[in-house]
Amino acid sequence: MGEGGTGQGKGRRSARSGGRVTLDMVAEAAGVSAASVSRILNGTAIVSGEKRAAVDEAIARLGYVPNPVARGLAGGRTLSIGVVTQAIDSPFYGGALRGIEDTVSAAGYSPLFVSGQWSAAHEARCIDTLRSRRVDGVIVLTGRMADAALAAVALELPVVVTGRTMKAPGLVALDFDNFEGARLATQHLLNLGHRRIAFISGDLKHPDGKERLRGYRAALKAAGLGYEPALVMPGNFTEASGLTAVERLIDSREAFTAIFAANDQMAFGAGLGLHRRKLRVPHDVSLVGFDDVASSVYSIPPLTTVHHPVYELGQMSAQAMLQLLVGELPTLALPPPRLVVRESTRELQVLRKR
């Protein structure tokens, strides 16, 4: 394409680097100045219809495509936006990355993904890399960095951060209602008649972890039940920690009829732990997760969980960034949490009622 059949003049694209067509060549072909071509391309100023037509034609005929690198040097904008995630291969963040890529690339931007490895120091280094690459903005998925540190980078370039609620100039935070989600999940178990509901917490230094624990406690309290620390096991959002937690729970001989894990991955680990101890889900114990990752539909049994709109989260943070970039103040809100009831929970059978 672009090469067309009417390849008169110019002939075989010239030299190295794939013999690319430059803006100058377009300008010459269209009989205008390079500046005008640039203006047309960027809508920087109003140009007459005639010239515009000539330029458009030349661009099409020559198959011109702008060079983002040169553009970045000259204009300061690289049309690339940095994304710092925790682990690029996480089943959870994966969806968000896809949402970001889809949205951002549709607007002509390219995402630059870097993994923070769950470390504030590493994250800071990632952001330095991103800044040295002159990204136009940075999207931080959750992240471990202090709010203040983030606010500091927001002073120099637009920042969108998910998973926390904060305010700072040049920064927009997009948070999901983890509290409500956890409350919903616990309430579901309560509605099914469960009273002894164990909780496998996530990393409690992580805002999501904190909020989900809070939601669990709130639901319990609203139901007139006391908070029993013995039913709460620490985890770190990995399958392994879910497995360990459930083993400790069983070994503690504390009675429980249901488990709410602070994320799906831990729920999967817990499920395996239960399976190993010959406890069946949901026959013997009901199990609820959080996030609704792709594989939760196909786990055995399919997992009841709280839907976390990660793809939308990605889309929205990207949109927010795009708006920030044009100087608008984004006002976006994530959809509220929604419980997805599948097959890992069921009504408490009376005989086991304590």
Add this chain to the structure above:
Amino acid sequence: MGEGGTGQGKGRRSARSGGRVTLDMVAEAAGVSAASVSRILNGTAIVSGEKRAAVDEAIARLGYVPNPVARGLAGGRTLSIGVVTQAIDSPFYGGALRGIEDTVSAAGYSPLFVSGQWSAAHEARCIDTLRSRRVDGVIVLTGRMADAALAAVALELPVVVTGRTMKAPGLVALDFDNFEGARLATQHLLNLGHRRIAFISGDLKHPDGKERLRGYRAALKAAGLGYEPALVMPGNFTEASGLTAVERLIDSREAFTAIFAANDQMAFGAGLGLHRRKLRVPHDVSLVGFDDVASSVYSIPPLTTVHHPVYELGQMSAQAMLQLLVGELPTLALPPPRLVVRESTRELQVLRKR
């Protein structure tokens, strides 16, 4: 860091753009020419120890960090390498992406990930984007593009492609022995006494899909068993297709005691299908997957599968690219397939033997 406490002279970094330090400033501070600084930075030429020391000191003191954008414009190298994957959120490719990122960034490069969406046309567009961004090379994970198309881009910039075996100038292909892996998996089932082994194939237009089917057939043949088309169900590497396949298999009333799915995701789907039909794994039917994705350790039961070293695959393709970039001819080989026996397979019980 770099700012240090000894912030004498220069004072608060000057103007806009974060008031960055340029190479010229370093040159001036060190009392040498910009060219020399550039040469030191790139090892382009031998410079005297004195000047080098002065420059190093100036760089450290000023906290200079090169601008990749300018570097890209001037030198043609952007220190970024493009990666086209199929789906950035795939549990399978995720590991490879991590391997690539780790390796590439350790060498000072930044990966630019784009999703090909399983479409040759989309892939081609992705590569165009990458090229317009002047990446120094492209890593293609499997991909749908024709070999010839890939060879064509390899003419203009280094290409590393995984999941296929081909030869072309400027291109290195890194393939995994899918045939042997599938043979191993099938052999395992055979060793356990299974004779009626169903196969859920992957996309047969996909080289991996083809090879795995071939391995299955080869093992059967070596065991003196005929190939029964009725035992082979088509799939497309998704959980959903695995579920469907197993349902069709059961509905066909064809007898089988084991299933080999061409990837883990389909195995998970198949597992759920079996569960729904009240068939237990491995009690009633043994199940083997392929890839050994992270979650296969925690599936119920933990899945016996063929380990595919995806992370290493990512690392090696990155290394290969790095070598290509310095003009070396990479000679890397992936580790051979290895069967990971977990709990989804067991010896065939005589009573069910047909």
Add this chain to the structure above:
DNA sequence: TTGTATGCGTTATCAG
């Protein structure tokens, strides 16, 4: 070995 001059492809700042 080192410095000088030029160019990379665009955008931005000026005059016209």
Add this chain to the structure above:
DNA sequence: CTGATAACGCATACAA
């Protein structure tokens, strides 16, 4: 509205 011309930050022939 439009066209020269100067940055942008660095690398590289070329000359010294």
